[in-house]
Amino acid sequence: MNGSSPLLSAAVLALALLASACGAASSTSLAAEGLPRQDDGWHGLPLEVGRSLPDVTLRTTDGEPFTLTEELTGDPTLLFFGYTSCPDICPVHLAAIASAMETAGVTYEEIDVAFVSVDPERDDPARIEDYLANFSSSMIGLHAELPVIADALSQLDLPGPVVEGEDPRGEGDLIGHPAQVIGFDADGEARRVWPFGARRSDWVDDLPRMVEEWS
Amino acid sequence: MTVAWWCSSTPGQIWTWRYTPFLGVWTVAATLIGGYVVTHRRAGRPLDRALFRRWCLGVLALFVVSEWPLGQLGVGYLASVGVARYVVYTFVAAPLLVSGIPTWMVDRWFPFGTRREQVLTSLTRWPTGLIVFNVVLFGTHLPVVVDTLKVTQLGSFGVDVMHLGAALIWWWPAIRREKARGAIQEPIRAFYLFASSVLMFVPAAFLTFSPLPLYGLYELAPPLWLGFDPTADQQAAGIVMNVVGGFVLWGIIAGLFLSWSREQEAADDLTRRQRDQRTLARMQVMADAEMAANEGSAPTRDG
Numbered sequence: 001m002n003g004s005s006p007l008l009s010a011a012v013l014a015l016a017l018l019a020s021a022c023g024a025a026s027s028t029s030l031a032a033e034g035l036p037r038q039d040d041g042w043h044g045l046p047l048e049v050g051r052s053l054p055d056v057t058l059r060t061t062d063g064e065p066f067t068l069t070e071e072l073t074g075d076p077t078l079l080f081f082g083y084t085s086c087p088d089i090c091p092v093h094l095a096a097i098a099s100a101m102e103t104a105g106v107t108y109e110e111i112d113v114a115f116v117s118v119d120p121e122r123d124d125p126a127r128i129e130d131y132l133a134n135f136s137s138s139m140i141g142l143h144a145e146l147p148v149i150a151d152a153l154s155q156l157d158l159p160g161p162v163v164e165g166e167d168p169r170g171e172g173d174l175i176g177h178p179a180q181v182i183g184f185d186a187d188g189e190a191r192r193v194w195p196f197g198a199r200r201s202d203w204v205d206d207l208p209r210m211v212e213e214w215s
Numbered sequence: 216m217t218v219a220w221w222c223s224s225t226p227g228q229i230w231t232w233r234y235t236p237f238l239g240v241w242t243v244a245a246t247l248i249g250g251y252v253v254t255h256r257r258a259g260r261p262l263d264r265a266l267f268r269r270w271c272l273g274v275l276a277l278f279v280v281s282e283w284p285l286g287q288l289g290v291g292y293l294a295s296v297g298v299a300r301y302v303v304y305t306f307v308a309a310p311l312l313v314s315g316i317p318t319w320m321v322d323r324w325f326p327f328g329t330r331r332e333q334v335l336t337s338l339t340r341w342p343t344g345l346i347v348f349n350v351v352l353f354g355t356h357l358p359v360v361v362d363t364l365k366v367t368q369l370g371s372f373g374v375d376v377m378h379l380g381a382a383l384i385w386w387w388p389a390i391r392r393e394k395a396r397g398a399i400q401e402p403i404r405a406f407y408l409f410a411s412s413v414l415m416f417v418p419a420a421f422l423t424f425s426p427l428p429l430y431g432l433y434e435l436a437p438p439l440w441l442g443f444d445p446t447a448d449q450q451a452a453g454i455v456m457n458v459v460g461g462f463v464l465w466g467i468i469a470g471l472f473l474s475w476s477r478e479q480e481a482a483d484d485l486t487r488r489q490r491d492q493r494t495l496a497r498m499q500v501m502a503d504a505e506m507a508a509n510e511g512s513a514p515t516r517d518g
Contacts (some may be wrong), residue, residue, distance in 0.1 A: 088222075095442075
């Protein structure tokens with residue numbers, strides 16, 4: 001390279017700098033390929049240990065008592081623990097399920113979708129109802145005191161929620177909680193789980209099978 | 216398979232409207248403009264204001280879509296902004312940069328007969344440009360490529376470099392006017408640009424009409440607002456590529472075509488004027504000859 005091409009050198013330097021310091025990075029460290037199809041055709045992962053719907057009584061957004069083992073049997077159920085201030089996994093999961101239900105032509109009469117808040121301090125009934133309305137008003141919003149939530153999670157062999165630091169959006173604390181959606185058959189037996197990373201296309205394949213095989 | 220079993224929000228990945236300067240982008244912009252000025256000074260050449268303006272606008276376009284917030288949104292949150300960045304890189308920044316380089320600078324960087332010149336010439340032949348542009352357009356919008364490359368910072372950078380590099384190669388023969396360096400003329404140029412604008416409809420149609428999100432990266436990204444729908448975002452991306460990209464490109468094609476037709480008209484005028492002048496001169500000569508002949512044969516008063 002002769003001395004007359006500083007701009008060319010600058011361009012090369014600029015590209016190298018861009019690579020190392022541009023700062024624009026992906027929003028997710030997850031590989032985004034979704035859940036691969038299992039040998040049995042499902043995307044959701046089968047549970048190796050048998051678990052049933054937790055035997056706890058929560059409350060609906062109307063304030064009515066809601067015993068999971070009584071109310072959620074009879075139809076297949078998707079159960080998810082989250083909180084309305086969750087900035088990423090909860091809204092992505094719920095949006096994916098709501099959209100896939102519509103695309104797959106599966107109704108909320110055929111599959112119950114229940115959202116249990118792990119943040120009783122902030123998530124009052126009205127807030128939970130408003131939150132779920134962003135996805136589908138047919139989803140069941142549930143809440144309870146923290147020990148009841150911890151008990152429900154414990155019966156599923158899942159750890160309870162923990163405060164994980166301040167939300168950078170200035171909306172209080174971030175709360176760590178299990179990220180998987182748990183699928184129960186009509187008898188209330190846990191059959192499969194969908195960890196975060198499940199995509200709409202995965203749900204569109206799995207939801208009709210839930211109706212067909214788990215009802 | 217990489218999935219999450221625990222919802223543990225990573226503050227660096229949650230979208231906030233808090234300004235985060237990307238120092239690398241600032242440095243790149245300053246280096247490109249500074250390098251341009253320094254090159255002129257070292258060569259003892261005055262800055263051509265029109266060319267310098269184009270160069271600076273090209274750098275500005277790169278800067279705006281690479282800096283926060285558009286850079287961050289496009290890389291990891293919104294497919295529509297990701298495609299808008301592609302449109303700006305390809306149809307705004309690249310043509311401005313290519314047209315902002317003076318011919319003497321090209322001659323200095325790529326002297327005729329050198330290896331560098333051979334590489335440039337082979338890369339910027341119009342069939343090569345057409346192939347490179349469309350391979351990069353299609354390749355970098357494939358879901359598997361986006362979901363593999365854009366999940367890392369280096370991969371995202373690689374995609375941006377491919378977009379800009381392919382666009383520079385593609386625009387070169389259409390915008391540079393040095394015939395010795397493979398500049399193409401109308402009507403091939405219009406076909407060349409139009410062909411790519413038509414091919415662009417293919418990925419745009421996939422984005423617009425797919426009923427499910429194609430890119431896991433954008434589908435699983437933290438939403439900017441509740442109720443945000445990645446499918447609607449993807450449809451917006453298709454419309455941006457199709458309509459905005461198409462309008463910008465067709466605007467440029469129209470501009471280049473009008474400029475060419477004005478040049479042709481001016482050249483025709485010049486030819487016509489020269490022909491008229493020659494005709495007038497010939498007529499003048501004939502008239503003079505006739506007058507001289509008349510004067511020679513006319514009976515004199517004394518006759």
